[in-house]
Amino acid sequence: MPIEVEVVSPVRLLYRTEQADMVIVPGSEGELGVLPNHAPLLTTMGFGELRIVEGEDVVSFVIYGGIVEVRPDKVTVLADDAESVYEIDLEQVEAARARARDLMASAPDDAQRAEIAQELRRAEIAVRARYRAMQQRGGVRSVEEENNSA
Amino acid sequence: MPTTREIKRRINSVKNINQVTRALEAVSASYVRRAQNAVLASRPYAQHAYDVLVNVAAQSKGEPLHPLLYVHEPVERIGILLITGDRGLAGAYNANVIRRAMRFAESYERPIHWVTVGRRGRDAIRRWIARLERDDSAPAYLKQQEIVAEFSYLPADPDLGDVAEIAQIVFDEFLKVPVHEFFIAYTHFINTVTQAPRVLPLLPLRPFETHVKRISELVQPDPEVRSRTRDYIYEPDAAAILDEVIPRLTQLQILQALRESLSSEHSARMVAMRNASESAEALAEALQLEYNKARQLVITNEILDIIGGVEALQDRD
Numbered sequence: 001m002p003i004e005v006e007v008v009s010p011v012r013l014l015y016r017t018e019q020a021d022m023v024i025v026p027g028s029e030g031e032l033g034v035l036p037n038h039a040p041l042l043t044t045m046g047f048g049e050l051r052i053v054e055g056e057d058v059v060s061f062v063i064y065g066g067i068v069e070v071r072p073d074k075v076t077v078l079a080d081d082a083e084s085v086y087e088i089d090l091e092q093v094e095a096a097r098a099r100a101r102d103l104m105a106s107a108p109d110d111a112q113r114a115e116i117a118q119e120l121r122r123a124e125i126a127v128r129a130r131y132r133a134m135q136q137r138g139g140v141r142s143v144e145e146e147n148n149s150a
Numbered sequence: 151m152p153t154t155r156e157i158k159r160r161i162n163s164v165k166n167i168n169q170v171t172r173a174l175e176a177v178s179a180s181y182v183r184r185a186q187n188a189v190l191a192s193r194p195y196a197q198h199a200y201d202v203l204v205n206v207a208a209q210s211k212g213e214p215l216h217p218l219l220y221v222h223e224p225v226e227r228i229g230i231l232l233i234t235g236d237r238g239l240a241g242a243y244n245a246n247v248i249r250r251a252m253r254f255a256e257s258y259e260r261p262i263h264w265v266t267v268g269r270r271g272r273d274a275i276r277r278w279i280a281r282l283e284r285d286d287s288a289p290a291y292l293k294q295q296e297i298v299a300e301f302s303y304l305p306a307d308p309d310l311g312d313v314a315e316i317a318q319i320v321f322d323e324f325l326k327v328p329v330h331e332f333f334i335a336y337t338h339f340i341n342t343v344t345q346a347p348r349v350l351p352l353l354p355l356r357p358f359e360t361h362v363k364r365i366s367e368l369v370q371p372d373p374e375v376r377s378r379t380r381d382y383i384y385e386p387d388a389a390a391i392l393d394e395v396i397p398r399l400t401q402l403q404i405l406q407a408l409r410e411s412l413s414s415e416h417s418a419r420m421v422a423m424r425n426a427s428e429s430a431e432a433l434a435e436a437l438q439l440e441y442n443k444a445r446q447l448v449i450t451n452e453i454l455d456i457i458g459g460v461e462a463l464q465d466r467d
Contacts, residue, residue: 006194006198008194008195008198009195010192010195010196010310010398010401010402010405011188011191011192011195011309011310012191012192012194013191013194013195027385028385028386028390029385029386039383040381040382040383041382041383041384041385042202042205042206042382042383042384042385042388042391043384043385043386043391044385044386044390044391044394065394066394067202067391067394067395069198069201069202069382076198078195078198078199078202078395078398080394080398081310
């Protein structure tokens with residue numbers, strides 16, 4: 001029995017499928033693999049990669065916090081912010097990382113420091129997820145992916 | 151009678167104005183479409199987040215699980231988040247929502263903390279407060295109001311990041327200052343010619359009251375929600391989940407109101423600019439007629455002069 005999966009962020013619906021076999025969620029208490037008929041569960045998410053296994057395919061998103069609602073036949077991912085791994089622009093991420101490092105060097109106050117640390121972590125996770133996705137399928141699906149999630 | 155050159159100059163300036171108003175109209179038209187699409191894009195998230203909220207809140211058995219759900223009695227002070235534009239030239243758009251908010255403030259009879267978004271609203275409320283201070287007959291609660299925060303020149307296409315700061319002020323006011331209820335005054339977009347200023351409750355969030363659904367207008371009322379309640383495993387616990395969902399929902403409500411207001415502002419400006427363009431065209435036509443008459447008059451006068459001169463010469467012969 002496949003699971004229905006919906007990935008939404010406050011600004012858009014990123015992905016929807018009714019054919020998932022397994023969902024791997026970046027829960028705040030640790031990574032969480034959800035198979036069909038999972039007990040109802042509500043949990044918060046940290047920063048990390050969300051993977052949706054559909055037969056041979058793995059669809060992958062980077063999640064920056066949020067919550068996930070698991071029901072026996074449906075998984076709803078409410079992300080604070082999310083993007084498809086295939087949408088990640090490595091150059092942009094590198095630029096953001098360099099900017100954050102420069103800021104860190106200019107003696108920020110505590111609030112800024114936390115924000116910068118967050119930004120760096122974001123970049124770290126985005127880069128890692130992107131590289132893994134490229135290894136898996138050489139980034140071939142990128143155009144199709146973007147159309148699906150737009 | 152103005153000279154032809156003066157009239158020509160006025161025609162040119164009217165035509166220039168016409169070009170400007172036309173351009174503004176076109177710009178506003180494209181913004182309306184964008185803002186409307188943005189409103190629709192947040193809908194799925196709001197729907198799901200609301201479902202989660204109702205489910206979790208139902209399991210709390212009446213006890214408020216989150217400080218933003220706490221209903222204060224009696225209400226001693228209220229907050230109003232007023233959303234207006236930064237610029238004029240939008241017909242009665244700004245004036246309508248400001249008047250609506252002021253009327254609400256007068257009828258609620260409580261001291262008010264204002265949070266304004268948009269320069270027009272801030273300036274109007276400032277003037278109002280100053281006027282009330284000088285007015286001895288004004289009731290006491292109206293004299294105890296202040297603007298606690300103001301935001302202006304938000305980006306044309308605001309997202310959650312832009313709203314987060316506004317929401318933070320609202321939360322702080324509600325949780326620390328004791329503002330017992332928070333309202334939002336914005337302009338609801340009905341269609342390009344009709345917009346309705348509204349004041350709706352923002353905090354405390356009351357998940358089971360139908361008016362909450364009306365506030366966001368994001369969530370389609372769903373009578374099944376309550377019966378669908380199921381026993382969830384919470385990780386780490388229900389409070390952490392609510393901590394995530396509730397502030398987001400409020401932020402989304404503010405974002406939604408902001409987008410509705412932007413749609414309204416741009417439509418109002420579009421209509422105002424179209425009217426201005428039409429007036430400019432009519433004026434240009436009338437001036438052209440005057441110009442033609444003036445030009446004809448000059449020619450007639452010149453001919454008269456020449457004929458007069460010729461006749462004078464003939465008389466001398």
